[in-house]
Amino acid sequence: KAGVTQTPRYLIKTRGQQVTLSCSPISGHRSVSWYQQTPGQGLQFLFEYFSETQRNKGNFPGRFSGRQFSNSRSEMNVSTLELGDSALYLCASSLVLAGNYEQYFGPGTRLTVT
Amino acid sequence: AQSVTQLGSHVSVSEGALVLLRCNYSSSVPPYLFWYVQYPNQGLQLLLKYTSAATLVKGINGFEAEFKKSETSFHLTKPSAHMSDAAEYFCAVSENTGTASKLTFGTGTRLQVTL
Numbered sequence: 204k205a206g207v208t209q210t211p212r213y214l215i216k217t218r219g220q221q222v223t224l225s226c227s228p229i230s231g232h233r234s235v236s237w238y239q240q241t242p243g244q245g246l247q248f249l250f251e252y253f254s255e256t257q258r259n260k261g262n263f264p265g266r267f268s269g270r271q272f273s274n275s276r277s278e279m280n281v282s283t284l285e286l287g288d289s290a291l292y293l294c295a296s297s298l299v300l301a302g303n304y305e306q307y308f309g310p311g312t313r314l315t316v317t
Numbered sequence: 318a319q320s321v322t323q324l325g326s327h328v329s330v331s332e333g334a335l336v337l338l339r340c341n342y343s344s345s346v347p348p349y350l351f352w353y354v355q356y357p358n359q360g361l362q363l364l365l366k367y368t369s370a371a372t373l374v375k376g377i378n379g380f381e382a383e384f385k386k387s388e389t390s391f392h393l394t395k396p397s398a399h400m401s402d403a404a405e406y407f408c409a410v411s412e413n414t415g416t417a418s419k420l421t422f423g424t425g426t427r428l429q430v431t432l
Binding site for chain 2: 207209234236238245246248251259261293295297305306307308309310311
């Protein structure tokens with residue numbers, strides 16, 4: 204079974220631009236979560252989607268948004284990029300069975316904002 | 318809110334030596350706990366998980382962890398380190414509300430394995 208895939212793997216953007224990252228979960232997984240990883244702040248939760256609905260959101264500004272499609276694929280968007288948005292963005296998927304919330308991570312998208 | 322604390326941002330062991338990576342958690346409800354490993358330029362790989370079925374959890378690559386409620390700990394161990402174990406290790410707790418979940422991670426421990 205294929206793992207979580209994320210595209211693109213690397214991205215360079217300029218301050219003020221916007222960016223869209225894509226995530227395809229493991230087949231059959233209905234929950235997709237996004238995390239930001241930086242050297243200074245570590246791994247931080249951005250949001251979680253299940254059945255096309257955002258169920259949980261981390262403490263990030265409104266410039267960060269996401270959505271999930273009917274096939275469970277998810278995208279996240281960051282508008283008006285700032286230098287501090289440079290990070291590794293990780294997507295994770297899970298089955299979301301009762302009591303079993305283990306998440307499987309993709310390789311990440313490394314975003315560099317210049 | 319739930320949280321995890323990883324003691325020691327860097328741990329160095331000799332090849333063949335015991336690996337011990339420490340994790341303490343804070344949770345008001347029975348937690349789900351996880352250990353993940355991250356190799357350079359890669360995502361996170363699940364090593365093992367605790368979901369209350371057994372206090373000693375065995376994972377991949379010879380790792381195991383023991384859940385100790387009295388100590389609020391979930392330390393990761395491996396009897397004999399291998400060079401390929403060099404990576405960053407993250408302990409995480411899952412906050413499950415029944416309708417949503419998220420992982421809260423520790424700050425990570427970078428494991429160095431020397432000859």
